[in-house]
Amino acid sequence: MTGLELSRRERKKEETKERIFRAAVKLFRDKGFENTTIDDITERADVAKGTFFNYFHKKEAVLGYLSAVRLAEAEERAEEILAARRPARESLIELLCDAAAGYEEDPELSRFVVIESMQRAFAPNEEVHHRWHNLLVRVLEQGRRNGELRADLDLQRAAFVLSTVYMGTLMMWLCGNNAPECGGLQFDLRHELRARLSLVIDGLSV
Amino acid sequence: MTGLELSRRERKKEETKERIFRAAVKLFRDKGFENTTIDDITERADVAKGTFFNYFHKKEAVLGYLSAVRLAEAEERAEEILAARRPARESLIELLCDAAAGYEEDPELSRFVVIESMQRAFAPNEEVHHRWHNLLVRVLEQGRRNGELRADLDLQRAAFVLSTVYMGTLMMWLCGNNAPECGGLQFDLRHELRARLSLVIDGLSV
DNA sequence: GTCCAATCTTGACCGTAGTCATGTTTGATA
DNA sequence: TATCAAACATGACTACGGTCAAGATTGGAC
Numbered sequence: 001m002t003g004l005e006l007s008r009r010e011r012k013k014e015e016t017k018e019r020i021f022r023a024a025v026k027l028f029r030d031k032g033f034e035n036t037t038i039d040d041i042t043e044r045a046d047v048a049k050g051t052f053f054n055y056f057h058k059k060e061a062v063l064g065y066l067s068a069v070r071l072a073e074a075e076e077r078a079e080e081i082l083a084a085r086r087p088a089r090e091s092l093i094e095l096l097c098d099a100a101a102g103y104e105e106d107p108e109l110s111r112f113v114v115i116e117s118m119q120r121a122f123a124p125n126e127e128v129h130h131r132w133h134n135l136l137v138r139v140l141e142q143g144r145r146n147g148e149l150r151a152d153l154d155l156q157r158a159a160f161v162l163s164t165v166y167m168g169t170l171m172m173w174l175c176g177n178n179a180p181e182c183g184g185l186q187f188d189l190r191h192e193l194r195a196r197l198s199l200v201i202d203g204l205s206v
Numbered sequence: 207m208t209g210l211e212l213s214r215r216e217r218k219k220e221e222t223k224e225r226i227f228r229a230a231v232k233l234f235r236d237k238g239f240e241n242t243t244i245d246d247i248t249e250r251a252d253v254a255k256g257t258f259f260n261y262f263h264k265k266e267a268v269l270g271y272l273s274a275v276r277l278a279e280a281e282e283r284a285e286e287i288l289a290a291r292r293p294a295r296e297s298l299i300e301l302l303c304d305a306a307a308g309y310e311e312d313p314e315l316s317r318f319v320v321i322e323s324m325q326r327a328f329a330p331n332e333e334v335h336h337r338w339h340n341l342l343v344r345v346l347e348q349g350r351r352n353g354e355l356r357a358d359l360d361l362q363r364a365a366f367v368l369s370t371v372y373m374g375t376l377m378m379w380l381c382g383n384n385a386p387e388c389g390g391l392q393f394d395l396r397h398e399l400r401a402r403l404s405l406v407i408d409g410l411s412v
Numbered sequence: 413g414t415c416c417a418a419t420c421t422t423g424a425c426c427g428t429a430g431t432c433a434t435g436t437t438t439g440a441t442a
Numbered sequence: 443t444a445t446c447a448a449a450c451a452t453g454a455c456t457a458c459g460g461t462c463a464a465g466a467t468t469g470g471a472c
Contacts, residue, residue: 013375037428048452123381124392140207150412161402164374165367177328196367203409204364206356215468254422
């Protein structure tokens, strides 16, 4: 048996987790995150209530699983972007705009996803934090090697600043978008994100 | 009766709210936010459970009340800072570092306060959002008038960028600080905040 | 003082997240 | 094939956040 193959037990485990996950996401989209109960999910996935907690330690953890998928996509995208060797400013903007685009569909659910992942993203010893952070650092490194960025730039710090602007903008768009009183979109997400990231890259001062 | 005086009824109301608030905060500090139940709070404040919800629509709302106090302090501080007419870079850093300092004591509780206020801060039609935002815009305006900032700078955008960096740094410090596995502080909050804000003001590019 | 409507208080009640002791399945071992 | 411990599933149960109909207080009108 190679390391990649799974025993029947492991296959069933994966399968069950996947079934619960699918059931949950389907219901979140249909009824809303808050209106979906664990009982709804387990009934749809055809398992007992307790089984849910064998796979997700709390209801919100399903959202974490969702954003893990997004992170994997961003990582793939980052490879392409690095390979293209375009100017750092464009690479950064493209990476972050692409990542944001994933949240434009179903903003109602995305709001909960982002709130959840924010708490993980800022926790310094979360694996997802590091993976995301490293993505940005690598793009910045390329830019510094090309002489586009200041030689003395602290890349960790810069990556963090870009990351907060990204998350904040996303969060603001999602909150505004779902606010009951102001019906439509209040700004174009990707357009505004570009503008704010440019601002950081260029700086505020003369 | 002038507009500032309160009827007996109104006084009692204020008093009850204050009593509930104090009881809640005391318990949050002693037992932790999550370990404190509404019953704990109402028992300590000597009111019935339902009374709590006449004043705070949910448990987290107590934290909102807490951060409202912080905001009021920041507004006072902003007046002093504007009056001092120092360079915008210093004014901004001072305003935000002072605001952050309030969270350095009791980081465990502050974490919940910030998570809560983050969701309000990014919701564009929250009053607190506007008040906070305007503080930054006013400081930026002064800086632009003095020719320290680019003339074409979009102040709304700039304020937002500064604000996200502030909140993100605060959040990261609080999460790292409370993480069980990495005992001590991982960075000096105000020092790191200065550095990141400087980075935004100067920009990343050459 | 007496009435009344508005306002505030109360605690029994409900729905749901999350736990845990018990029962079931699995696959490795002999 | 029989045995067994580890892994997994189960649903009754608990504890808590939040609601609400009924009751108590208030202060103003007469």
